[in-house]
Amino acid sequence: MGKPRIVRARVVGDNIDTDTIIASHRKRDSPDANVLRRYLFEHLRPDYIATVEPGDMLVAGENFGCGSAMEVAATVIAASGLTPMIAASYARTFYRNAINNGLHLSHADTTTVTDCAYYEYHAAPRWVLRPLDGRGDDIQLRPVTGLASDIVAAGGLIPYVNSGRSLTAHLHEP
Amino acid sequence: MSDATMAERLLTRSARRPVSAGDVVGVRADAALGTDGSVPMALDCFAQINGAEVTDEIDIVFALDHYAPPTSPAAVDVHRRMRSFASHHAVRLYEVGDGIGHQLMVEHGHVRPGTTCVAADSHATTYGALNAFGTGIGSSDLAVLMATGTLWFGVPESIQVELCGSLGPDVAAKDLALHLVGRLGASGARYAALEFTGRGVEKLDLDDRLVVANMAVEMGAKAGIFPCDDRLREELAEQDIPSDHGITPFDNARYMRSVHIDLSAIRPTIATDDRVDATTTTDHLAGRPVTSCRIGTCTGGRTKDIRQAVEALDTAGGIAAGVNVVVTPASRRVREQLDDEGITTRLHAMGAQIAMPGCGACCGSAGDLPDDDDIVISTANRNYRGRMGNPHATIMLASPATVATAASRGAIVGTTDGERRHG
Numbered sequence: 001m002g003k004p005r006i007v008r009a010r011v012v013g014d015n016i017d018t019d020t021i022i023a024s025h026r027k028r029d030s031p032d033a034n035v036l037r038r039y040l041f042e043h044l045r046p047d048y049i050a051t052v053e054p055g056d057m058l059v060a061g062e063n064f065g066c067g068s069a070m071e072v073a074a075t076v077i078a079a080s081g082l083t084p085m086i087a088a089s090y091a092r093t094f095y096r097n098a099i100n101n102g103l104h105l106s107h108a109d110t111t112t113v114t115d116c117a118y119y120e121y122h123a124a125p126r127w128v129l130r131p132l133d134g135r136g137d138d139i140q141l142r143p144v145t146g147l148a149s150d151i152v153a154a155g156g157l158i159p160y161v162n163s164g165r166s167l168t169a170h171l172h173e174p
Numbered sequence: 175m176s177d178a179t180m181a182e183r184l185l186t187r188s189a190r191r192p193v194s195a196g197d198v199v200g201v202r203a204d205a206a207l208g209t210d211g212s213v214p215m216a217l218d219c220f221a222q223i224n225g226a227e228v229t230d231e232i233d234i235v236f237a238l239d240h241y242a243p244p245t246s247p248a249a250v251d252v253h254r255r256m257r258s259f260a261s262h263h264a265v266r267l268y269e270v271g272d273g274i275g276h277q278l279m280v281e282h283g284h285v286r287p288g289t290t291c292v293a294a295d296s297h298a299t300t301y302g303a304l305n306a307f308g309t310g311i312g313s314s315d316l317a318v319l320m321a322t323g324t325l326w327f328g329v330p331e332s333i334q335v336e337l338c339g340s341l342g343p344d345v346a347a348k349d350l351a352l353h354l355v356g357r358l359g360a361s362g363a364r365y366a367a368l369e370f371t372g373r374g375v376e377k378l379d380l381d382d383r384l385v386v387a388n389m390a391v392e393m394g395a396k397a398g399i400f401p402c403d404d405r406l407r408e409e410l411a412e413q414d415i416p417s418d419h420g421i422t423p424f425d426n427a428r429y430m431r432s433v434h435i436d437l438s439a440i441r442p443t444i445a446t447d448d449r450v451d452a453t454t455t456t457d458h459l460a461g462r463p464v465t466s467c468r469i470g471t472c473t474g475g476r477t478k479d480i481r482q483a484v485e486a487l488d489t490a491g492g493i494a495a496g497v498n499v500v501v502t503p504a505s506r507r508v509r510e511q512l513d514d515e516g517i518t519t520r521l522h523a524m525g526a527q528i529a530m531p532g533c534g535a536c537c538g539s540a541g542d543l544p545d546d547d548d549i550v551i552s553t554a555n556r557n558y559r560g561r562m563g564n565p566h567a568t569i570m571l572a573s574p575a576t577v578a579t580a581a582s583r584g585a586i587v588g589t590t591d592g593e594r595r596h597g
Contacts, residue, residue: 066360089361166324
């Protein structure tokens with residue numbers, strides 16, 4: 001319920017693949033997301049990570065996280081402080097890894113979101129992104145639902161399982 | 175359920191209750207692969223699961239394929255950890271040099287028709303060639319799968335890809351795959367399953383189907399499923415792989431979309447411009463220079479692919495001066511077949527490098543990195559900038575024959591009738 005957060009949008013485009021999020025050869029030296037975050041989008045926007053400030057939110061276009069299924073693409077974004085994030089759509093493996101790591105994300109039409117502009121981020125129950133300068137319409141957010149939202153709420157798949165819940169509870173029903 | 179898709183029917187079996195598109199369900203998988211790219215994080219996750227033991231209810235396989243051979247102390251350490259875990263928990267582990275995990279899953283009978291087989295690697299869609307629901311998962315998923323045998327899925331809608339006709343003499347399954355990616359786009363099948371139907375399917379052998387199913391993920395697809403038809407049953411029977419649970423599509427299955435492809439109209443096709451879906455025919459790119467040619471990967475590194483490449487090289491008179499050719503067999507077994515047929519000797523004699531079976535030449539994780547000004551043409555599945563470990567190199571994707579003919583001239587070669595047409 002809480003109050004809206006003021007966020008600054010940090011926009012990237014369509015079809016950002018996981019190798020662009022974090023080059024796959026970087027993880028050879030360390031899988032630690034707090035190390036890898038230094039290389040976020042290094043080939044796409046060499047200045048990007050150096051200019052991230054607290055309260056920045058990652059905003060992407062279509063098919064964010066396409067390509068390789070490497071999970072560090074999700075953990076590096078979680079570690080970058082750019083969450084919650086929104087995108088017009090996600091590649092399925094990125095979406096799944098994000099949920100499994102408790103990364104707060106939602107779908108939205110991001111075409112009108114302006115890079116480095118400020119917005120109010122309203123989570124449940126309103127789920128809107130509102131331009132702070134009052135210009136432009138509210139952008140409706142479509143949050144994760146069902147079993148997947150239970151996993152995010154638990155903080156990720158491992159915490160979910162550790163809370164004693166089973167993904168296949170229906171198999172054990174009489 | 176007579177209008178259910180193959181994807182819904184395969185997941186219904188794994189969920190052990192009727193499921194349909196849009197449901198988010200827990201399922202029990204039949205087999206799972208982890209690689210040295212994904213297992214390290216999975217082991218960290220596994221250690222965080224309370225009281226976790228490795229379940230014996232599903233077939234768990236590790237492959238040391240991405241860092242083969244390992245070229246950093248960190249990669250050596252990853253391999254040591256994986257070997258130690260595998261021996262303690264009775265996990266089947268394929269060693270450095272055995273090959274690419276997906277190829278090993280198929281070659282060694284871990285994937286069977288009618289099952290759900292996953293990998294912590296996106297090219298698990300490959301398993302759809304064997305009529306399995308094959309899809310990529312993450313490291314957390316793999317950890318939970320090792321402990322419980324279960325994972326969660328959104329049940330996808332399906333796109334029908336109806337095939338008719340048969341491929342022309344100089345056209346390969348890779349050309350069909352690239353054509354399809356160009357047609358649907360890099361996100362055109364996002365969250366969906368591709369299901370291949372129609373009379374054209376029986377014209378594709380298992381090797382062809384593996385190429386096409388492998389690239390389903392390049393359209394964002396969750397799976398790319400071929401039917402368990404007579405041709406698949408026969409090929410699997412030769413390898414003693416049972417296909418009792420295989421299925422074929424229902425005639426009135428509900429598809430979100432249908433795409434029709436006449437295989438006889440497919441031309442040799444290339445993906446360019448850092449985009450897997452920026453496809454065009456070789457005739458349009460004829461004469462464009464290339465400096466490095468790669469034949470291999472989980473898409474194009476099987477015996478049939480390398481045979482086609484060596485035949486094209488023979489016909490064209492070998493490798494042009496100054497062109498670097500790296501051939502990476504998909505597995506040790508493929509390498510042995512090539513040796514038996516004298517193909518490796520012929521490739522060596524032409525000046526090609528024969529690399530250790532593995533993923534390195536595709537994603538820059540081991541082996542030969544391209545130079546800044548290299549223009550690479552590869553039988554691989556991805557040409558994102560930086561994919562091969564050097565963001566300055568340019569990468570194009572094509573069939574084994576197209577890559578080989580490019581190697582023979584140091585430039586892309588159009589088709590014979592295309593040259594006639596374009597002068």
